[in-house]
Amino acid sequence: MEEIVVGKGDLGLTVQRLLDENCRLATAVCLDQGDHFEVLYYFHRGLDLVPLRVKVGKDEELPSISRLHLPAALIENEMKEFFGIKITDIAIDFQGRMLLAENSPRQPMCKNNSQTATEG
Amino acid sequence: MSGFDWLIGLAALVLAPLVGGFLRGVDRKLTARMQGRIGPPVWQQFYDFFKLVGKTRAVTTKGALVWIWGYLLLTMLAVFMLFARQDLLIIFFILAFAGACLVFGAFSVRSPYSQIGGHREIMQMLSYEPILLLAAVAIFLQTGTFKVSGIFEHGEPLLLTLPLVFVAVLIALTIKLRKSPFDISASEHAHQELVRGVYTEYSGRHLALIELTHWYELVLILAFVALFWAQPLWIGVLLALAVYFLELIVDNVEARLQWGWMLSISWAAGVGFILVNILMIELLFGNVLRL
Amino acid sequence: MPWMMPNILRNLFGTPATRKYPFESHQYWAGSRGRLQIDLAKCVFCGICEKICPSRAITKYGHKDDPNVTIHYNPFACIYCARCAEKCPSCAIYILEGHAVPADRKITYGREDVPFSEEEIP
Amino acid sequence: MAGEALIAILILLPVATALAGLAVKNEQLRRPLIILPCAVLIAASLLLTFQVAAHGPLTLTPAASWDTIILVLELVLLAYFVYVGVVRKHVLVLGLGALQLVLFTLLKFVWLPSGFKVQPALYIDLLAVVMCLVISVVGALIVIYGLNYMQNHERHLKLSATRQHIFFFFLVGFLGAMNGVVFANSLLWLFFFWELTTLCCYHLIRHDLTEEAEQSALRALWMNLFGGVALLTGMALTYQASGTLSLLDITGLGAVGSVLLLPLALFCLAGFTKAAQVPFQRWLLGAMVAPTPVSALLHSSTMVKAGVYLVLRLAPAYEGTYLTAVLAVFGAFVFMVTSLLAISQRISKRVLAYSTISSLGLVICLAGINTGLAIAAAVALIIFHAVTKGLLFLVVGIVEQDIHSRDIEDMEGLTTRLPLVSGLAILGMIVILFVPFGVLFTKWAGLQAAATPFSDLYPLVVVFLAVGSAAGVVFWVRWIGRLISVVSPAEGTSAESRPEPRLSGSYLVVFSLLAGAVVLSALAAPLVSGLINPTVVAMGYSPALDTTGWHLATPYGFFSPWALFVVIALALVLPALLVKIRPEEVRPVYLCGENQPAAGPTFRSIADQPVPAQTGGIYWTEAFGEKSLNAWVNGAGIVLLAALIAGVIV
Amino acid sequence: MSKITFPFGPQHPVLPEAIQLSLTCEDEKVVEVLPVIGYMHRGIEKAAERNPYVNNVFLCERICGICSFIHALSYCQLMEELMQVEVPPRARYLRVVWSELSRMHSHLLWLGLLADSFGFESLFMQCWRARETVLDALEMTTGQRVVQSSCVIGGVRRDINADQARQLREMLAGVKAQIDAVLPVFQKDYTIKARTVGKGVLPKDQAWKLGAVGPTLRASGWAWDCRSLGYAAYGELGFEPVVENDGDSYARTMVRARELVQSYELVLRALDALPEGPLAAKIKGVPPKGEAIMRTEQPRGELFEYARGNGTPRLERLKIRTPTFANIPALLAMLPGCEIADVPVIVLSIDPCIACLER
Amino acid sequence: MMGLITKSRIKSPWIVHYCCGSCNGCDIELLACLTPLYDVERFGILNIGNPKHADLLVVTGPVNKRNERVLLNLYHQMPEPRVVVAVGACACTGGIFYNCYNVLGGIDKVIPVDVYVPGCAARPEAIIDGIVMALDKLAKIK
Numbered sequence A: 001m002e003e004i005v006v007g008k009g010d011l012g013l014t015v016q017r018l019l020d021e022n023c024r025l026a027t028a029v030c031l032d033q034g035d036h037f038e039v040l041y042y043f044h045r046g047l048d049l050v051p052l053r054v055k056v057g058k059d060e061e062l063p064s065i066s067r068l069h070l071p072a073a074l075i076e077n078e079m080k081e082f083f084g085i086k087i088t089d090i091a092i093d094f095q096g097r098m099l100l101a102e103n104s105p106r107q108p109m110c111k112n113n114s115q116t117a118t119e120g
Numbered sequence B: 001m002s003g004f005d006w007l008i009g010l011a012a013l014v015l016a017p018l019v020g021g022f023l024r025g026v027d028r029k030l031t032a033r034m035q036g037r038i039g040p041p042v043w044q045q046f047y048d049f050f051k052l053v054g055k056t057r058a059v060t061t062k063g064a065l066v067w068i069w070g071y072l073l074l075t076m077l078a079v080f081m082l083f084a085r086q087d088l089l090i091i092f093f094i095l096a097f098a099g100a101c102l103v104f105g106a107f108s109v110r111s112p113y114s115q116i117g118g119h120r121e122i123m124q125m126l127s128y129e130p131i132l133l134l135a136a137v138a139i140f141l142q143t144g145t146f147k148v149s150g151i152f153e154h155g156e157p158l159l160l161t162l163p164l165v166f167v168a169v170l171i172a173l174t175i176k177l178r179k180s181p182f183d184i185s186a187s188e189h190a191h192q193e194l195v196r197g198v199y200t201e202y203s204g205r206h207l208a209l210i211e212l213t214h215w216y217e218l219v220l221i222l223a224f225v226a227l228f229w230a231q232p233l234w235i236g237v238l239l240a241l242a243v244y245f246l247e248l249i250v251d252n253v254e255a256r257l258q259w260g261w262m263l264s265i266s267w268a269a270g271v272g273f274i275l276v277n278i279l280m281i282e283l284l285f286g287n288v289l290r291l
Numbered sequence C: 001m002p003w004m005m006p007n008i009l010r011n012l013f014g015t016p017a018t019r020k021y022p023f024e025s026h027q028y029w030a031g032s033r034g035r036l037q038i039d040l041a042k043c044v045f046c047g048i049c050e051k052i053c054p055s056r057a058i059t060k061y062g063h064k065d066d067p068n069v070t071i072h073y074n075p076f077a078c079i080y081c082a083r084c085a086e087k088c089p090s091c092a093i094y095i096l097e098g099h100a101v102p103a104d105r106k107i108t109y110g111r112e113d114v115p116f117s118e119e120e121i122p
Numbered sequence D: 001m002a003g004e005a006l007i008a009i010l011i012l013l014p015v016a017t018a019l020a021g022l023a024v025k026n027e028q029l030r031r032p033l034i035i036l037p038c039a040v041l042i043a044a045s046l047l048l049t050f051q052v053a054a055h056g057p058l059t060l061t062p063a064a065s066w067d068t069i070i071l072v073l074e075l076v077l078l079a080y081f082v083y084v085g086v087v088r089k090h091v092l093v094l095g096l097g098a099l100q101l102v103l104f105t106l107l108k109f110v111w112l113p114s115g116f117k118v119q120p121a122l123y124i125d126l127l128a129v130v131m132c133l134v135i136s137v138v139g140a141l142i143v144i145y146g147l148n149y150m151q152n153h154e155r156h157l158k159l160s161a162t163r164q165h166i167f168f169f170f171l172v173g174f175l176g177a178m179n180g181v182v183f184a185n186s187l188l189w190l191f192f193f194w195e196l197t198t199l200c201c202y203h204l205i206r207h208d209l210t211e212e213a214e215q216s217a218l219r220a221l222w223m224n225l226f227g228g229v230a231l232l233t234g235m236a237l238t239y240q241a242s243g244t245l246s247l248l249d250i251t252g253l254g255a256v257g258s259v260l261l262l263p264l265a266l267f268c269l270a271g272f273t274k275a276a277q278v279p280f281q282r283w284l285l286g287a288m289v290a291p292t293p294v295s296a297l298l299h300s301s302t303m304v305k306a307g308v309y310l311v312l313r314l315a316p317a318y319e320g321t322y323l324t325a326v327l328a329v330f331g332a333f334v335f336m337v338t339s340l341l342a343i344s345q346r347i348s349k350r351v352l353a354y355s356t357i358s359s360l361g362l363v364i365c366l367a368g369i370n371t372g373l374a375i376a377a378a379v380a381l382i383i384f385h386a387v388t389k390g391l392l393f394l395v396v397g398i399v400e401q402d403i404h405s406r407d408i409e410d411m412e413g414l415t416t417r418l419p420l421v422s423g424l425a426i427l428g429m430i431v432i433l434f435v436p437f438g439v440l441f442t443k444w445a446g447l448q449a450a451a452t453p454f455s456d457l458y459p460l461v462v463v464f465l466a467v468g469s470a471a472g473v474v475f476w477v478r479w480i481g482r483l484i485s486v487v488s489p490a491e492g493t494s495a496e497s498r499p500e501p502r503l504s505g506s507y508l509v510v511f512s513l514l515a516g517a518v519v520l521s522a523l524a525a526p527l528v529s530g531l532i533n534p535t536v537v538a539m540g541y542s543p544a545l546d547t548t549g550w551h552l553a554t555p556y557g558f559f560s561p562w563a564l565f566v567v568i569a570l571a572l573v574l575p576a577l578l579v580k581i582r583p584e585e586v587r588p589v590y591l592c593g594e595n596q597p598a599a600g601p602t603f604r605s606i607a608d609q610p611v612p613a614q615t616g617g618i619y620w621t622e623a624f625g626e627k628s629l630n631a632w633v634n635g636a637g638i639v640l641l642a643a644l645i646a647g648v649i650v
Numbered sequence E: 001m002s003k004i005t006f007p008f009g010p011q012h013p014v015l016p017e018a019i020q021l022s023l024t025c026e027d028e029k030v031v032e033v034l035p036v037i038g039y040m041h042r043g044i045e046k047a048a049e050r051n052p053y054v055n056n057v058f059l060c061e062r063i064c065g066i067c068s069f070i071h072a073l074s075y076c077q078l079m080e081e082l083m084q085v086e087v088p089p090r091a092r093y094l095r096v097v098w099s100e101l102s103r104m105h106s107h108l109l110w111l112g113l114l115a116d117s118f119g120f121e122s123l124f125m126q127c128w129r130a131r132e133t134v135l136d137a138l139e140m141t142t143g144q145r146v147v148q149s150s151c152v153i154g155g156v157r158r159d160i161n162a163d164q165a166r167q168l169r170e171m172l173a174g175v176k177a178q179i180d181a182v183l184p185v186f187q188k189d190y191t192i193k194a195r196t197v198g199k200g201v202l203p204k205d206q207a208w209k210l211g212a213v214g215p216t217l218r219a220s221g222w223a224w225d226c227r228s229l230g231y232a233a234y235g236e237l238g239f240e241p242v243v244e245n246d247g248d249s250y251a252r253t254m255v256r257a258r259e260l261v262q263s264y265e266l267v268l269r270a271l272d273a274l275p276e277g278p279l280a281a282k283i284k285g286v287p288p289k290g291e292a293i294m295r296t297e298q299p300r301g302e303l304f305e306y307a308r309g310n311g312t313p314r315l316e317r318l319k320i321r322t323p324t325f326a327n328i329p330a331l332l333a334m335l336p337g338c339e340i341a342d343v344p345v346i347v348l349s350i351d352p353c354i355a356c357l358e359r
Numbered sequence F: 001m002m003g004l005i006t007k008s009r010i011k012s013p014w015i016v017h018y019c020c021g022s023c024n025g026c027d028i029e030l031l032a033c034l035t036p037l038y039d040v041e042r043f044g045i046l047n048i049g050n051p052k053h054a055d056l057l058v059v060t061g062p063v064n065k066r067n068e069r070v071l072l073n074l075y076h077q078m079p080e081p082r083v084v085v086a087v088g089a090c091a092c093t094g095g096i097f098y099n100c101y102n103v104l105g106g107i108d109k110v111i112p113v114d115v116y117v118p119g120c121a122a123r124p125e126a127i128i129d130g131i132v133m134a135l136d137k138l139a140k141i142k
């Protein structure tokens, strides 16, 4: 399971290459690293996994891969509303209202969210 | 219409709900047993009825209520006319009007579920109406009259000469009783993609009215089945009960089909059977060939 | 062929599978987890149960040495995981078969097993 | 008044009025100019009815000069059709028109001896009177309705110069032509009036002069010309076989020998084209582009009836022949398939058109069955259909001018917007659809007639009838459903509610009259005993309906219109009066718990946004659409027609 | 054509769980489906960061009460991977027993719900009746019917003693008999075939591209099952994925039906091969800094979990990608063009679990 | 008449079930109550699935923020007399989800609850007990 690390600029190309190899997105994990987000894409290659790691700054934009691979849209929407990560141009954009309702806390998974801060 | 007919007709109006409610209770009990459960008491339908009567009124539009009364009263009229041994065709026409009232009720409020249910209900009417009308025609060919009284005068059991018509009537029955595989507009059981279809928007006492109408309908339908062995009538009654039991079994061994299937089955099989039966009569007991 | 037919006929003429609960009581399997009892007499008020309870069903009021110290148990919050029973140092918590009884208000149980309603908790 | 005068009034007054109207372009003036003759027409037709009912059929042979006039007019007319074909570069019109002209010339000047004359030229029996009543009463009312309608119509189109005078020229003139058709005994006269109705039809369809209107008009024209050719051929053959061109002779002979079967079949074919039977239904559907009074008058209550009238009129002639069976099957088939086709239609006028064709099919079927009961049912159906369908067309016209749409979907919840009009519409449809009303009475009698084995094909006929009448239920019930689908008061009033259109006088007159006629239709028994039974007897059948006690009884069945009427009216009216809902009882509809207060049912959907719930009608387009059925329907129709013709030749 | 727009759910009798499909139909044909979710979202991933990592076992298994055991198992295995714990063999075999039992209960439940979705009530009852025996077995061996709480980090909490094993076999024999009575109905009944064959077809390449997992993917011809990875004791039990090729609702039904039998066999095999030994390994300390991922096969497909520890009792991140989440795009691709009456059948054919989907 | 109606009321409670973000554990136990082994139809109970027809609102799950309005709507669509039963630890108090950010915790935060059924998952026996209790409440409503 060798990990691929790319910059956000190369994300699209790398994903396209993986898709061409008949990989598909298993899921993506977003991590709040204080000053930046780390997004880990996991691809299925047969039964194996191929991880792909991207770092983005908190106010940088991350291009969506949902145009290349539609199922990514749900995952990206989720990341977007949980972390406030700025993913642009998602194929189906729920505007931060996919899982969260109007009166839910915004960006609940962020470390610095006081409403949902980790206790003790 | 003799005084006797009046008497029977009125008696039927009084007794039909009791019989119908009881039969529906038996239905639920037997269904439960077929599913390996104990099931509700046989009086359950009456409990349901009175409970519904006692609920506060919650309504959507006035039209819905008016039509549902029409549904009840017209069904009662049909019951009366059947027991008063009137013209079968007219009875079926009245029944169609009653059915249409139910549909109007469903249509008279802008609610997606009840309206889709209403549309499916008309599809059901399209499926069973021809069968009923043709069954009346087939009976006419045997008895020489469309009047129910004629069937009694005919003496000889219709079932013997009209077996295929009888089968076709069973198909219509399944639709009319809203049993699987044709419970597409509103299922007697609650789980359906249309929630409760045409009944979705009714509650409380209006639902009770619908329930009451179902009891009348059930009696009417079974009485029609009994006509296939009108002399002696007790065999007819047994026949009707047997058919009811058969319907319960069918209900429990089939999945719900879609309207397309319903239409093709009721037309191909139902109408087809009747056609074959009529031809059979012609050939066997043959009126001479005419042109 | 109606493939369901044998099933329903067997059911129709056999005995129903129904357990007649509540008219007949139900026999639970040994070791099933449905009820919780806290024996306050055994309790040493160490507070471990409160700390490890995943759904905060147990609350300790007062300090361990306080004479009024007590723990409250809320069966309506408990998930019957039996972690408290496993970890209680004095084996004061029993998890029993059966099921907790429904109520029309949320009663918590404290000292001497007196019912409290949730609002009455100090 | 003398019968002759009445006949003259009934034919010539409309023509005269039409000609006079052509000169009048002022709307104010036109009103009395048209309303008065209409009233006279109605009165005259009623008088004629009493006269014929009391004293038996009337005959009339106008002076020989009339024959010449008609001959000249006829030639002009036929030449005009050719001219239309040339100008509009329409091959079919041109070809068929030319063929007609040639055939007619040959017939008149070659085959017929010079001075050939049919005695009597006009013959008015009860059947003709029934038709005349329909034409004159319903027709006149529709014309009166047209006055207001056309004003609004032109206002809506924003025409610079009015074309109403042309419109009324053809519309009113048509009444005369129609009366001519039903009065004619001489086939030559009949042919003239027949072609005259074709002419009116053509011009009225293309009245709006849009491309679609022109195309539809041409289609109607060529199909009707085709019928004309069939009629002419039939006439020629008739003359060849029997040396007569008098309908009286043809039918009076009783069942004719096989020699006349082919011409009879051709006459029926002509009737089918006029009545837009499958496969000629397309012209009638296209004709719906015409202003609504035209659809109501020509394309539903009268002109298309000329087709079935001819078939019905000839019924005694082909009694017991091969034709009866085929006609019955064909009519029943058309009845069924057009009802099925109507299921997929959402344009109101197309639904009406299909249902018209279907009713006409039923008449043809009944004529084919050819027993006293069947003929009685056919006559009754002609009456009830004219009244009810006329009513519905007029209602649709009003609706259309108010909501600017013919789409049934746009009529959703019309009862809140136009309560009176939609009430009339609903009433009209119920009258068409349910016991104890007139149209259903004919279905009741018709089914009985079909079930009495009149031919070996009767099982097929009953099956078609049963399926067809069930199909009718589908589209009418759905239409009513769309009209009454309203928003629950718990969800606020619908946004589109606005004041009803001003009820102009003529609307009110027309509707109260038509609705009155509807109520009368519930009293079918006196109608049967007074008019229909005598008609049947006059046509040489034994009356099959017993009306003692104002019940209707056949040897096989029993039906009491008034008793059922009372009971059913109570069952519907009492609840309507007694049921009250209080504001605190109303609740919103079930929307899976996501209701959102708004005008009309609304639910919260994606991203918590409110979305209005829509309840469209279901039209089962895939199953019953023209796309999927037309090929089959037309194919079967052509096969049946081929069987009709081939059968008589063989 | 006129449009009909209405919500299907969140409260709807054929949907046991809250999800809204906003349907737009022409005639009875569905032309557009908008999924509206979030009715079941609780925020478990965040709560898992707040709780001590041990408690998360209980939290995770309450992501969903149907597939609860494997949720717990998966979390435990994830933690074991992160903390490098060796699980005793008996525990691994017991985990397989319970996994497969819960798969059986899930599949029976699903078969019942499917039957209910096309109005076959008696079949629903029959399936659920069989399922009750499985639940009994679970209750007997773990102490609870649906949320078993018998898996802990390092092993399992409960043992299956010889007596219980015998009883378990008896129960399973009873279940097998009931299954054998029910499955032919699904396989052969004419009306059921009419409602499932050709409904919601998912072609093979699409199934892969849309990210489908579990029976949804396997019904489209992919032998793709995480149990082949050999976690717990699957590697030693000789496991072969069940595959069907048609990709329609019927194929998906058949996959689950056959898996039901397969699970039954796996339980028996695991019971036969049950090694002796301790039930759980001792856990020391807290999750170290680092990442781990774990994939297990749920009844509905691959469950993907990711954890990141930071040397405290609380995890820094726990990510759970459930099979339903992966199957939703496939579902949305299947729905347009079907009839309204097909919607429940097709929706159920992926066996959606909204509680899992939204966590 | 009133007596008859009251008697009927407790003999024929129809249920509408709503799942407010539960884990399904309690839902399936509720469903299991309808199936042969527990068969609550013995008491005339039907899972009617439509608030307009129902007498009993059975709620499972801790109510999340999107569900709140749905629950409220359903409650208001039920004609009186109606009784609310909260099934499971979640529906009673929020249960194990007490610290989830999207959870309100206990349906009594949204609508009045008449009967609380504890358990996680609530056992069918407990649910039956709860419903029987709810029927007592129903009988007392005038």
Ligand code: NFV
Residues within 6 Å of the ligand: E063, E064, E065, E066, E067, E071, E298, E299, E300, E301, E303, E322, E323, E324, E325, E352, E353, E354, E355, E356, E357, F024
């Ligand atoms: N993880 C998980 Fe699931 C899902 N989706 C599994 O089978 O059910 Ni509730």
Ligand code: SF4
Residues within 6 Å of the ligand: C038, C042, C043, C044, C045, C046, C047, C048, C049, C050, C071, C087, C088, C089, C090, C091, C092, C093
């Ligand atoms: S863990 Fe045991 S001893 Fe300690 S407080 Fe709880 S019950 Fe008491």
Ligand code: SF4
Residues within 6 Å of the ligand: C036, C052, C053, C054, C055, C056, C057, C058, C077, C078, C079, C080, C081, C082, C083, C084, C085
């Ligand atoms: S059983 Fe579990 S939830 Fe209940 S009190 Fe004990 S630790 Fe808490």
Ligand code: SF4
Residues within 6 Å of the ligand: C079, E062, E065, E147, F022, F023, F024, F025, F026, F027, F060, F061, F087, F088, F089, F090, F091, F095, F096, F119, F120, F121, F122
């Ligand atoms: S109480 Fe437990 S089993 Fe029931 S829904 Fe809540 S978490 Fe699930």
